[in-house]
Amino acid sequence: MQAPVSTGSQARVLRGLSVFAPFLLLASPPASAQDFDADGLPDHQEIIFGTDESSPDGDLDGYSDAEELARGTDPESATSSPSGAVHGVATSARSDSGTLSLVSLLYAPVGSSNLDFATFMLVGGVEVEVTPANLPPGTIVRFLPTADPSSLLVYIELLLPEWLLTANKTVSFKTEVYDGGPAPLAMAGTYAVDVSGVAVAVNNPPSGGGGESGSSSTYMPLPKVSELPAGYQSDEICTVDLVPVGTSGSAIVYQVVSAQCEEYPDALCMPSDCAAEVGSTLELMEF
Ligand SMILES: [Ca+2]
Ligand SMILES: [Ca+2]
Numbered sequence: 001m002q003a004p005v006s007t008g009s010q011a012r013v014l015r016g017l018s019v020f021a022p023f024l025l026l027a028s029p030p031a032s033a034q035d036f037d038a039d040g041l042p043d044h045q046e047i048i049f050g051t052d053e054s055s056p057d058g059d060l061d062g063y064s065d066a067e068e069l070a071r072g073t074d075p076e077s078a079t080s081s082p083s084g085a086v087h088g089v090a091t092s093a094r095s096d097s098g099t100l101s102l103v104s105l106l107y108a109p110v111g112s113s114n115l116d117f118a119t120f121m122l123v124g125g126v127e128v129e130v131t132p133a134n135l136p137p138g139t140i141v142r143f144l145p146t147a148d149p150s151s152l153l154v155y156i157e158l159l160l161p162e163w164l165l166t167a168n169k170t171v172s173f174k175t176e177v178y179d180g181g182p183a184p185l186a187m188a189g190t191y192a193v194d195v196s197g198v199a200v201a202v203n204n205p206p207s208g209g210g211g212e213s214g215s216s217s218t219y220m221p222l223p224k225v226s227e228l229p230a231g232y233q234s235d236e237i238c239t240v241d242l243v244p245v246g247t248s249g250s251a252i253v254y255q256v257v258s259a260q261c262e263e264y265p266d267a268l269c270m271p272s273d274c275a276a277e278v279g280s281t282l283e284l285m286e287f
Contacts, residue, residue: 033045033096036053036054037052037053037054037055037056038056039056039057039064039065039066039144040066040142040144040155041053041065041066041155042094044094044096044224045092045094045101045103046065047266048092048093048094048201048220048222049065049069049075049090049092050075050076050266051065051066051069051075051076052065052075052076057075058075058076059074059075059076059077059078059080060078061078061080061081062081062147063075063081063082063147064144064145064146064147064153066105066144066153066155067082067107067144067146067147067153068080068081068082069090069105070088070089070090070105070106070107070153071086071088071107072088072090082147084109085109085110085111086109086185086186087106087107087108087109087112087177087179087185087186088106088107088177088186089104089105089106089107089117089175089176089177089186089187089188090104090105090188091103091104091105091173091174091175091188091189091190092190092201093171093173093190093192093199093201093222094222094223095162095165095192095198095199095222095223095227096223096224096227097227098161098162098163099159099160099161099162100159100160100161100162100164100165100171100192100199100222101157101158101159101160102119102121102157102158102160102171102173102190102192103155103156103157103158104117104119104155104156104157104158104175104188105144105153105154105155105156106152106153106154106156106175106177107146107151107152107153107177107186108151108152108154108177108179109151110148110150110151111150112151112152112179113179113180114178114179114180115152115154115177115178115179116131116132116177116178116179116180117131117132117156117175117176117177117178118130118131118175118176118178118184119131119156119158119173119174119175119176120173120174120175120176120285121158121171121172121173122170122171122172122173122250122251122283122285123160123164123168123171124164124167124168125248125249125250125251125283127250127285130158135156135158136158136159138159139156139157139158139159140155140156140157140159141154141155141156141157142154142155143155156175158173162199165192165193165194165199166194166197168194169193169194169282169283170191170192170193170194170251170282170283170284171191171192171193172189172190172191172192172251172283172284172285173189173190173285174187174188174189174190174285174287175187175188175189187287189285189287191205191282191284191285192222193219193282195219195238195273195277196229196270196273196276197229198221198222198223198228198229198270198273199221199222199223200219200220200221200222200238201219201220201222202217202218202219202282202284203217203218203219203220204216204217204218205217205242205284206242206243206244206254206284216239216240216241217239217240217241217242218237218238218239218240218264218267219237219238219239219240219269219274219277220237220267221268225268228268228270229270231270231271231272232268232269232270233261233268233269233270233271234267234268235263235264235265235266235267236261236262236263236264236267236268236269236271237261237262237264237267237268237269238259238260238261238269238270238273238274238277239259239260239261239262240256240258240259240274240277241256241257241258241259242254242255242256242257242282243255243257245281248283250285250286251283251284251285251286252283252284252285252286253281253282253283254281254282254283254284255279255280255281256277256278256279256280256281256282257278258278259274259275259276259277259278260274260275261274
């Protein structure tokens, strides 16, 4: 396990991000957010990210799973390790006991003095901007250790009542990282959609949503396995093909034209609900 962030580094961070200070005092993960390897990523979140929940550095390359996610390398491959002094961000979501969590991992290299971020959420056609100046109550902020203790890695978890997703069917969000200038230095986003009352993430969304054109999207369930309805099968995932059929405000409306469970390691799929998705629509914010 890596050493925690040094006191000196943390003091510097707090000067640079003093607006976070009240939230650091409040920050405490939900009781259910177990973190077996104590790396700052809850077990349930690591399963969604596909990282090793039993080791803070799954591929033993010296960079933590969280740092590799934020810096865009593969936490499960020792031949894929971060390099270069560039900012990074990764996003994900999870659903836990009626709470929808929107997770952002921010990385700033050595020399960063004005790390800043903005998260844009699209809920029910309304866009909301969250910045360090207006973090909602209960937001979890953690500074995580990095291979170079002079760099910064910040875990931010925005907590929303899950009924917002159930009622609106789609919650999109993206996080942009800034460092003193007007232009974002890194950006990432995640879509959560409601499928038969279960929050799922849309991975590899269609082009315009950041995915590869012509490829299929997959639905990743966001609740803990113990909270999924009976009938989910392991090692399969719902693969869907989406076609754009219109717009709704700043979102693109997609229709599911085919859906099936397919083999996928460490995933879960409910065959009946997956097939029932054909013909349904979802709204994805254009990133
Ligand atoms: Ca963990
Ligand atoms: Ca690693």
